Amino acid sequence: MNKHFIRRTALVAAAGAASFVLAACGSDKDASAGHGSSASATASAAVSQGEHNAADVAFAKGMIPHHRQAVEMADLASSRAQSTQVKTLAGEIKKAQAPEIKTLSGWLTSWGEEVPAEGVMDHSMHGMDGMMTGEDMDSLKKSSGKAFDTAFLEMMIKHHEGAVDMAKTEKADGSFPDAKKMADAIITSQTAEISRMNSLLGTG
Structure with missing residues (x-):
């Protein structure tokens, strides 16, 4: 038991x-x-x-003054351009790029980065990325009619080519999803506008 x-x-x-x-x-x-x-x-x-890197910061800081100059050039067209097509194009450029400036500025602020001040231009950008010099802008402001149309189109083509190059760099080196998405949209829209402007110049 x-x-x-x-x-x-x-x-x-x-x-x-x-x-x-x-x-x-x-x-x-x-x-x-x-x-x-x-x-x-x-x-x-x-x-x-979305994580961001130095390329994303450079893209935003470079594209803000770039877009601001394009908007400034587009503003001139309403009172100086002779061609209705040039005026229409200028309006579309402003409508597309002004909101992107706000978006880019918002990203920089959220990343703790400084947003480029209004009217402050990095002189190292002149002649690069399609940026116009002060002399270029003064010349454009003093022109009107057909002369303005030609100057505007020629300058904006260079400006757009610079933006496309900047966007391609962002797509290759950036990591922030929304920035890469914007870069892709810039490449698509501005490449199409370059073709359109070349056609208006009669060289397309």
């Missing part, structure tokens, strides 16, 4: 120990699963927000 009692007690103890081990394993597994889910959620949040 004692032998049976001892044997049964041992079996119960062994079963209890096994249950404890299984429960502990289950707890570890649950904890691991929970930790994994938390890590995945964090990773997903990072992806949805």
